[in-house]
Amino acid sequence: MVKKSFSNMACSLARALGIIGEWWSMLIVRDFFLGNGVRRFEQLRDSLGISRNILTERLKTLTEAGVIERVPLREGGKRCAYKLTDQGVDLMPTMVAMMQWGEKWQSEPKQRLVVVREKATGDEIAPLCLRNQGGEPLSMRDLYLTAVGPHGEQVVKEWPPDWITDSDQLPASTLKH
Amino acid sequence: MVKKSFSNMACSLARALGIIGEWWSMLIVRDFFLGNGVRRFEQLRDSLGISRNILTERLKTLTEAGVIERVPLREGGKRCAYKLTDQGVDLMPTMVAMMQWGEKWQSEPKQRLVVVREKATGDEIAPLCLRNQGGEPLSMRDLYLTAVGPHGEQVVKEWPPDWITDSDQLPASTLKH
DNA sequence: CAGAAAAGTTCTATGATGCAACTAATTTTG
DNA sequence: CAAAATTAGTTGCATCATAGAACTTTTCTG
Structure with missing residues (x-):
């Protein structure tokens, strides 16, 4: 159900x-x-x-x-x-x-069951990636997320801030709820 | 767990x-x-x-x-x-x-919580699609699937055969298991 | 027509989940 | 500094979901 x-x-x-x-x-x-x-x-x-x-x-x-x-x-x-x-x-x-x-x-065990290939070449398809409307690949740093709020407005979140990958330091906003 | x-x-x-x-x-x-x-x-x-x-x-x-x-x-x-x-x-x-x-x-109700946008333009990102190694978009008809068998060999399946979208007729192989 | 297979349904035992109450640290407030 | 509140859980209980097996009915095969 x-x-x-x-x-x-x-x-x-x-x-x-x-x-x-x-x-x-x-x-x-x-x-x-x-x-x-x-x-x-x-x-x-x-x-x-x-x-x-x-x-x-x-x-x-x-x-x-x-x-x-x-x-x-x-x-x-x-x-x-x-x-x-x-x-x-x-x-x-x-x-x-x-x-x-x-x-x-999660490649333990290192086996798989399905492979997706291109008919024309027999090559495996490329890893999926996010792209803009023009078809250009986008990295995480090229993106931002908006959260749609209860009143329809969108709250913008910057993504990803430097501290995520650069250190284990947490921003003040995380410390004080 | x-x-x-x-x-x-x-x-x-x-x-x-x-x-x-x-x-x-x-x-x-x-x-x-x-x-x-x-x-x-x-x-x-x-x-x-x-x-x-x-x-x-x-x-x-x-x-x-x-x-x-x-x-x-x-x-x-x-x-x-x-x-x-x-x-x-x-x-x-x-x-x-x-x-x-x-x-x-599954758009009932027609609401969403998260929108992913490109920083440079503010546009929403494009719908994900499968692509070949060169970055060209692939449709279902451009693909085939291989099933990796127990002995490492790959059994090729053609995808999608015409009857899937063209009619409700089933192939003989489906009728006799 | 007899027997087998296909596509379920029903039963029971077990595991996962939701809810509420409790606890032990830490942080804030007076 | 003591009291109160917040955080990050844990524990116990009721309920729902899942696995496994046995059973049923319809369809297919010889």
Whole structure:
């Protein structure tokens, strides 16, 4: 079941987590990508080692959220396959971002299951990075974040201040709440 | 506590999920970004509405994984702040990917909390997209996935086949397992 | 038509989470 | 300096989620 408290939050990250933030959800999505976007119940179960009842629940959540849809195998029949919708396919960057992060920082054991390559060259795709509207890569120092407040105004935060990487010294504002 | 069964999987996505896939983890990370990378216990609690014991656990998990670190406020003192490590800061693309997806597809209510902008122009950053090593954007049709098998060989999957978007017809391979 | 497989459902045991109350340090206030 | 408040937790209890196994029903195969 979707985490109700997340789904209604005024934050697109929280709403996303309400759907794909549950245990197994993203792994199920990964399996769909490995299956050309289509999988069947037992196939998912076998490849993930998930319990049937949990899989049933996750498929329901994902279906209700519009990430996957049921495709009946015979008209009027009860059996079906599941496939990614456009919304589901659009989880690719999220999945890749997590895979790349995991590979860079959590590489014990040093194994991976999925590699994404360019058809034209066979090369692996590049690490994801944030870019401006013109397509130029941006580093952390090129960015700032705004927090949308209760009255619609935006409170600007400078990012990242020097002390983050340069020392362990904390600014006064952190000391006095 | 980290999901043990995920952390040892031969998949970088699963290992990432072992750390950031728990309820609250990514929202905690988001809060760190909004706080210039630094937050204190009560600050996180107030802004997220999370229980203290769960927050304690998450901070421990994230600390052990190396995503954040404790910064003592006074030497020898027990009180501390927490700040993102480089590894934690590197979750930015993952966070942005999820936020952008949530905003595009799960936009009820139509609110958001965080906006990422370019310092130079004030423009919002572009939607994340996969690119090749040369920096050219790639669409789904430009990609293929390989699944790394148990013996190191890679099984190629074509992606996406036409029937995914063109019709609800399923290929024979789906019908006969 | 008999047997197997597919796609669940139901049951129970265990683990994770939320809430409230309590504690021990530190900091602030009078 | 003593009293009060704040911070950063810990502990106990109730509830929800998850894993695992057994059971059911529909569909497919020989």
